[in-house]
Amino acid sequence: MMLVCQRFVSVVRNSRTLSRHVTTWSPVGAAFNAQQRKVDLFQKNVGLFGVPGLSTPAGFEVAQQRALRETEQLVETACNNPPGALTVETFDQLSDSLCKVADLADFVKVGHPDPAFRDAAEKACINIGTVVERLNTNVELCRSLKNLLDNKEVLDSLDPDTRHVQSSSSELFMFDFEISGIHLDESKRGKAVSLNVNLLDLNNEFLNGTHLPNRIEKTALPEHIRHCFSIDGNSIQIGGLHADSPDELVREAAYKIFLFPNSSLLLCLDDLLTCRNELAKLVGYESFAHRALNGTMAKTPETVMKFLELLTDKLSDRTAKDFNLMRDMKMKMNSRSTVLMPWDHSYFSSAVRAERYNIDPSLYSPYFSLGACMEGLNMLFSQLLGVSFQNEQPMAGEVWSEEVRKLAVVHETEGLLGYIYCDFFRRPDKPHQDCHFTIQGGRLKKDGEYQHPVVVLMLSLPPPTRSTPTLLNPGMMENLFHEMGHAMHSMLGRTRYQHVTGTRCSTDFAEVPSILMEFFATDYRVVNQFARHYQTGQPLPKSMVSRLCESKRICGAADTQLQVFYAALDQVYHGKPQNRSTTDILKKMQEKFYGLPYVPNTVSA
Template sequence: MRSSRLLLQRSHALYRRSVNTWSAVGAAFNVQHQRFEHLQKNGLFGVPELSGPAGFQMAQHQALREAEFLVHKACTHPPGAVTVETFDQLSDSLCRVADLADFIKVAHPDAAFREAAERTCVEIGTVVEILNTNVDLCQSLKNLLGNEAVLATLDSDTRRVAELFMFDFEISGIHLDYSKRSKAVALNVKLLDLYHVFLSGSQLPNAIDKQVLPEHIRHCFSIDGNRVQIGGLHADSPNELVREAAYKIFLYPNTSLLLCLDELLACRHELATLVGYESFAHRALKGTMAKTPETVMKFLKLLTEKLSDRTSKDFKMMKEMKKKTHTTNPEVMPWDHAYLSSAIRTEMFNIDPSIYSPYFSLGACMEGLNCLFTQLLGVYFQAEQPKMGELWSEDVRKLAVVHETEGVLGYIYCDFFRRPDKPHQDCHFTIRGGRLRDDGVYQLPVVVLMLSLPPPSGRTPSLLTPSMVENLFHEMGHAMHSMLGRTHYQHVTGTRCSTDFAEVPSILMEYFASDYRVLRQFARHYQTGEPLPENLVSRLCESKRVCSAADTQLQIFYAALDQVYHGKPQYRSTTDILREMQEKFYGLPYVNDTECYRKPLPLKTLSMH
């Protein structure tokens, strides 16, 4: 602990020599990582077995042994609160390994770790599906829920969690005969494999001969010999030809992925009908606030009607802006949406990100979040010194979330900076859920926030654009949801709630990211210490209304496409469905020979989660 304090003091001093004085939290994010090779070797997230890829096999074996014991306990113990607690322990024992592996398989820079984690995900996922069709296990829960006298002794949380576990059994086909239950398990296992293949393939770049591209734009892409690698849409490029080329090449149909998508959708539909649902959409929505696909589509159509006039005005503004760029194609195309929206905002309100970024060093933003949570919740961040081997990348930071009277609430690992082979996505991963253990001690939640921010360089800290700040606050909303839940059962902790409610805390946090009363407490120029002028914040807030209808309409299109793909079979290609949905719900034309599988379909949540 002493060396940890010395580190924070040294980091603090380094930053003070620049301009401002931050707390240890702010300083920890504004300086480059310092290595501590002398620290004792440990495993990932402090799990001793995970000091190497082979450790996943050991962790998996231990989890399965514990699960075997807990299944026996649940099936033999008289019905009562202990039944629900045992089910939750069973879920926790598997999730602690599966959730950790689920993160490592996408985030670890070492392919050996990623592959070992992927194998563990598949193995435990298979066990989960088998358990969700275990008749004896389900019967123990039925004995509880069917006993009114015992139910009367349970608190409302325990009853609700018992009902949720029963719901998991029902959607997995527990009511079927042995043959059909076995088929349901096989379909679920097949879906795990299909989704892995689909997701992995959809994230790979497309490569073409560099001669296909005009010479003057080749430098905008990654070149490997005679091949150009295009791994994204380059939607913010001011060069229309770059945007168009990236869109058409990155989204060019991949035959094997289209076949995988067809098989994935067919398999999901087969599973849903096998267990008694009209479609996979009906099965997936059963446990949400929306309840049915009909309700969802009614909402999407109503929202489209309400936004129609505003959306048309937004696209008209984009068309006028495009004329100013001396384009060869005056029509607004899908690759223009993001760039033209940004250009309009910049022209109307002069909100070039470079004006704002100097005020939003990552350290300043973390300081702001720290102050906000302290003032609102009596909770603060404490920079932790991780043990050697605990992290998967040396630029990850670890925070303890501490309540002023209750102590440590949990831990957040901040994987914020870009690096090769790291997914370009902002997301929150639950590594371990919070729950009250048998010994009365609360199991502290552990989460990871993964962003794609520019790393600090020399004496220049990581500087964020306003959209990056908003994303940081959004993801921190998820993290604090996990920290503050303090539920008795891990099955319902934090973001393990109804899917359509899980975004509420994170969306709420976005409002703080654009409120001057919050920003004035931390947004200061990293060199001069000058506070962010209020008029810049006002302009930023006004600019967010520009093209917001068109932006929303794009999300409606994605949602509608998801619903139709997972509805009753259409007996036509996914490309034809995509074309129809884009023309019906978006407002910009479909481009031939492009696909939407770069927008990953939602993975079926493992029931034990």
């Protein structure tokens, strides 16, 4: 870490030599500031992510059958060979074989625009997930691993590095067995598998339901705000909160309609929580929260709740001050409305920052073209880590949308590290969420070659036009840096086993690289190197960056308190069963941990 910091200081001192004019975008910057070159339709279809066979939805069935055949062979190898160095290698190869199908399918089921691909991928996820749950309760497979951990002679015969890696990885695999109920008798193990398989279905049903918009008759809304939403015949679809709309009526309508309880989805949530609790109790935990926190720094739900309550107490004065600032701003902008509501939080916290520090996103966006931001990331990684991005033209059938960009991540001495597929732009049926998907984990193969990690970054940015590149506001820019932190974690976490590669690390550490990237995104020494006007090439003035950084201190306590509320709600939902509805629990937790009133007939945002 010290070496990286020293290198950063050296880079900053010489940053003046790194500035370029707008006419000299790097290949990476140019690739993201222009519309994607069309794929050659006469090329052979290489399949999604270059996987042969995934040129059609039917390829998922072929891929999962191949993975299941490999699984049978590897299970036999693990169970029939004496404990040794091969044991953990076989377990990781087994995990890799299943994950190559499951992880890829996990993305395709939500990210592919073709319903046939999504359906085929979802079936593959469920089928592979079922196999994984059965393997996690396979006594013979568990015994082969336990024999290795219990055999001191075999472990001592390994070189120190191998012994450490093998022991650590074996313990993680053993942990998976234990939380899945390997210690139970045969009938209860079967019950655990059934519950886990049911959870796969319930998870899919619930997540799919949360992405669906709510509909309302067009006549139910005032005519002057109807154009703000998607109109479909005589009805209006509302698929988000419209939290940044300057019209309070638009924000209020979106909040109340989008979060209006869906009875079937609430039943699904009840079933999901009941099933999770039943599984946790079956395998020996007080609640699902106890099971989920086992192996983390917090260890128990009691510790988590104590922390959240302490944090709420410490933040209370600052949170109240923040809400008062927002309330005053609301009264100033609309004197008829005096009560601060949940749909006001995002809008008026931004308004307070804008007024106090003259922060107008429209003034910043021209300096944060997507190409400039990607160029900034490229420069940062090159200077700190000797790693650069190289834009590659996808082959026919390799990507699911012609707007997806493919980046090769290359180290200055070690060569290719992996691939990042950038699915950045909005399109119909695409989830409105920013996230990182692992498609293939890195691992050291038997032949000594390293299996390159492959990931997808999914954002929801406006696409470029013929005359204007995609322009990011400061929040979008920070979020891009955050998500790229996850992607680079996957690229740089070059572990021996894919079971622990990249973001498959300890949960306590998973967000550290992405949070670190947020600090770079608001440091003038970094921003100065890439933020320049997409038309004139002028750099972003230092005063504007300083104001942006200072503004983050405003309403920060209220923003943090909102996250505390979400965390506390999650703990109670997954704690010991309550004799109340999930909506009643939500109301009580919002009143205790948030500070803004609960709105009747709404569920959590």
